Amino acid sequence: MYTNGRAQEPSARETVYAKLKEQILNLELAPGTALSEKESSLVLGVSRTPVRESFVRLAQEGLVQVLPQRGTFVSLIDPALVEEARFMREHLERAVVRLASAHFPAEQLHALEDNLALQLKSIERADDRRLFELDEAYHRILFEGCGKLNTWRAIGQMNVHLNRSRMLRLVADRHWEHLHEQHEAIYQAVKAGDADRAERVMQEHLQLGVRDLAQLMDKYPQYFISGGDGKP
Amino acid sequence: MYTNGRAQEPSARETVYAKLKEQILNLELAPGTALSEKESSLVLGVSRTPVRESFVRLAQEGLVQVLPQRGTFVSLIDPALVEEARFMREHLERAVVRLASAHFPAEQLHALEDNLALQLKSIERADDRRLFELDEAYHRILFEGCGKLNTWRAIGQMNVHLNRSRMLRLVADRHWEHLHEQHEAIYQAVKAGDADRAERVMQEHLQLGVRDLAQLMDKYPQYFISGGDGKP
DNA sequence: CCTACCATACTTGTATGGTAGTGTGGTAGC
DNA sequence: GCTACCACACTACCATACAAGTATGGTAGG
Known part of the structure; x- marks a missing residue:
């Protein structure tokens, strides 16, 4: 049956991703700013998992840079x-x-x-x-x-x-x-x-x-x- | 100090992502094929986490399609x-x-x-x-x-x-x-x-x-x- | 005063358990 | 025989625990 009314509430990952991306594009999160899975998860009220997956997406777009075991940073403008x-x-x-x-x-x-x-x-x-x-x-x-x-x-x-x-x-x-x-x-x-x-x-x-x-x-x-x- | 010799062994996520992407592009994983976090994790010998994060990346590239609570499928060619x-x-x-x-x-x-x-x-x-x-x-x-x-x-x-x-x-x-x-x-x-x-x-x-x-x-x-x- | 070292508090990476939604096959009832 | 229903197996989603690497500040030794 057509349960695809597309009226689903967005997933946590999606909201986190959209929020972070918007803030980066608005320069509310300035280039060079240090992020952290834990801190973002606390601020946004979700666990690390959706935050982390958002970081993966943002990293693929070049908006953040993930340095293993060191930190995640908003990319500088190239x-x-x-x-x-x-x-x-x-x-x-x-x-x-x-x-x-x-x-x-x-x-x-x-x-x-x-x-x-x-x-x-x-x-x-x-x-x-x-x-x-x-x-x-x-x-x-x-x-x-x-x-x-x-x-x-x-x-x-x-x-x-x-x-x-x-x-x-x-x-x-x-x-x-x-x-x-x-x-x-x-x-x-x-x-x-x-x-x-x-x-x-x-x-x-x-x-x-x-x-x-x-x-x-x-x-x-x-x-x-x-x-x-x-x-x- | 310069520990950045870039000689790091690649992460599990990276290897899983590369492997899946190669198989999709080679049509070894044919368009429409059903994937699953669990199955792929068993086949590739890692946990579900890196597999899942690879799915996120592949989904963003349009190579797979994730239907929540239903399954993940290799995208049909558009x-x-x-x-x-x-x-x-x-x-x-x-x-x-x-x-x-x-x-x-x-x-x-x-x-x-x-x-x-x-x-x-x-x-x-x-x-x-x-x-x-x-x-x-x-x-x-x-x-x-x-x-x-x-x-x-x-x-x-x-x-x-x-x-x-x-x-x-x-x-x-x-x-x-x-x-x-x-x-x-x-x-x-x-x-x-x-x-x-x-x-x-x-x-x-x-x-x-x-x-x-x-x-x-x-x-x-x-x-x-x-x-x-x-x-x- | 300066240097080397080490405990510690971070970071991301990975594994795993629990939750909620979905499709399916079998079964009871008509 | 046919239909409606329900239990079950399966999915992705999310939370959490543990592991491993890194930066840092304090301290002991020179």
């Missing part, structure tokens, strides 16, 4: 990962907007419109976090409309590193001026079927994020990998 | 994942060979030469598995020479699904004719700095693999996702 995340997004999203310009379902086109409207409201309210989420959702919709949602998910695993540096930049200084207008321009180009223009704007759009990575590394050196250490 | 893996590789590797054509270190260039020589020997011996590994290594070297090794690793997580279908194809029918000559052509183009030609050959190269995916799905329907089931 500039190479940040740049390569940008690289991946640039080339894959350029390809995707070309696809989108050729054919894009009405449903996702409307979703883009709604998203753009919400972006404007978030900018009015100066709600950075919300705008950040909407930005993510916007790009996700583009992939979804092209039937490339799995590709977006694969990007996601690199994207977390890019997002952490973007979040750091958000703390230092907020300038979302061009963001909405670029999103708008991409939307217009896709709608008009102008693949060349869509690709060009997307390329510019994805070069904004890491322009001043060096400044961030200078301002928050303790959050970044310096020498040969950090990732073996 | 044609959408296979196609999107090809999509990612096509666009990222085209970008990479363009970079490589502009500048490529001598060390990696020699590594490509060695690799090509070994490919020839594997073809002579009709050693498919070995040629498969060399093919993977060849592309990895291209990324490495461009300083995009993390990108290759990110592709890897999608690539496993592509490779599983390629392995299935290997079982059915072996035709590696064009593989080596395409690799050779890419090498020549990179060495000559001809970005356009390198990109073009790479594009053709990466369209070979999934040409007859439909045939495989027809021949081994039990290994593939059919309807809306499989991945929620």
